[in-house]
Amino acid sequence: MSDSLRAVRGMNDMLPAEGALWRQFEAIVRDWLAAYGYQELRTPILEHTALFKRAIGEVTDIVEKEMYTFVDELNGESLTLRPEGTASCVRAAIENNLLFDGGKRLWYMGPMFRHERPQKGRYRQFHQVGIEALGYAGPDLDIEHLLMGARLWKQLGLAGCVTLEINSLGGAESRARHRQKLIEYFEAHRAQLDEDAQRRLYTNPLRILDTKNPAMQDLVSAAPRLMDELDAEARRHFDAVQQGLTDAGIAFKVNPRLVRGLDYYNYTVYEWVTDRLGAQGTVCAGGRYDGLVAQLGGKPTPACGFAMGVERLLALMQEAGTPIASDPLDAYVVNVGEAAARFALQAAERLRDAGLKVALHGGGGSFKSQMKKADASGARFALIIGDDEAQAGEVSVKPLRAGGEQQRVKLDNVTQLLKKG
CATH class of the missing domain: 3.30.930.10 (Bira Bifunctional Protein; Domain 2)
Known part of the structure; x- marks a missing residue:
């Protein structure tokens, strides 16, 4: 077990x-x-x-x-x-x-x-x-x-x-009149009442009308109507x-x-x-x-x-089949290398400051394995950062959902590129 x-x-x-x-x-x-x-x-x-x-x-x-x-x-x-x-x-x-x-x-x-x-x-x-x-x-x-x-x-x-x-x-008076008529009606048909109806007969007879018991539906249908009171x-x-x-x-x-x-x-x-x-x-x-x-x-x-x-x-x-509006990530940040990891953290925060939705890869792994996760995330772009990019203050931007070439740009220009694309 x-x-x-x-x-x-x-x-x-x-x-x-x-x-x-x-x-x-x-x-x-x-x-x-x-x-x-x-x-x-x-x-x-x-x-x-x-x-x-x-x-x-x-x-x-x-x-x-x-x-x-x-x-x-x-x-x-x-x-x-x-x-x-x-x-x-x-x-x-x-x-x-x-x-x-x-x-x-x-x-x-x-x-x-x-x-x-x-x-x-x-x-x-x-x-x-x-x-x-x-x-x-x-x-x-x-x-x-x-x-x-x-x-x-x-x-x-x-x-x-x-x-x-x-x-x-x-109102209360209408329900009181109807209640008495219900009690008299169901008393006359007590043998047809199930256990719940028997229990409610004198405490809450109105609720008997709400029964889901198929065997009682004809009885309930013929009961006095509150509408008449x-x-x-x-x-x-x-x-x-x-x-x-x-x-x-x-x-x-x-x-x-x-x-x-x-x-x-x-x-x-x-x-x-x-x-x-x-x-x-x-x-x-x-x-x-x-x-x-x-x-x-x-x-x-x-x-x-x-x-x-x-x-x-x-x-x-x-x-x-109501359509569900998608709300995808703007970018998934792929990074390999010690300097790249530090720069990627700064880059992700800069992009979030600009109102973009960004997931930063964590836990290490090769570029190939990280790119698979970037694609699976649903993000529109993968932002690729190695130690070379980090040293130059740049990011490689790869479209994941639409056509276009991967391009390497300064971090200051990434926000504009993602919002444009």
Whole structure:
């Protein structure tokens, strides 16, 4: 049996070959968020467990089954690796009084943690980009968030790969009426409920509608619909969201069974889904959560937001053949000889001062072996320095990706030559 250490199951390394796609995605996302006036917020990956129990709901898969929770041996506190970003964002806004002068548009990017069975598109450490608009009532921010999603899919080359599903959960009174009807309905069909549904029947019957059990789909399809319980205000809100999407030319489907897996949502909820990633079809989800700020100790504050899974979107970009922008080295510096090594170090720094991307060969080796590494690096040029070049203050410049002759020039002229070529 091997004694070599391995990564924790479901927690993956990002290898250098994958870096270009991650950087391209992150650059697009940062520009996209800036275009809508969102400001970055960074929160700790560890929070008090009570935060997620209060925000997400104790009778949810995340809290019941998926959180990485432990007791801090120093002070006995129960701590949890964050399984999602909204609760942490709201906690930070309350604790730091970010809303004292009005609403805030915030965004975050980083790792989340859930103890799930690892599979393609679902990992135990995964990354999310999320946005939260705190302090904004009415449907206009719901519409803005959906327009933002549509714009991002275009920028990522995914416009034809995802579709939008929306629903309304209404307010507390609507959900209370619907909850009672659900309990009565499922009680009458208790024999058809699986173990999860039996457990949720009296604690969170709405979540039964989100079951993935094929044997329960007909039962769920015939269940009372929350849409039928919406009051006039909730209907006006939902109608305005649909009108905003229609005005923008964004196709959508109203899915009355869409409930989301977190308790804090009200009114608008939605998911952007794809059929190209197998079972892991949701790539972005969110909605309105007007009660969460007060629920976590702040003043009553309307709010809405969404989060997207980075790994799923990257997999979708690869599946869709999204072009990946290359970012090659400008030069790879080959050097043989003691004087050459010292001069090569100075030359590489001079070129970096000029804004060029330069890799300096290390570890010795012949000119031939170093030239193979220069070619494998993807650099546009090889800069060749021997002791003769070093003594003369010169560099031999060899094009690696395009035609042209090798030429020997003064170091002062190398920058201009590389930028020109």
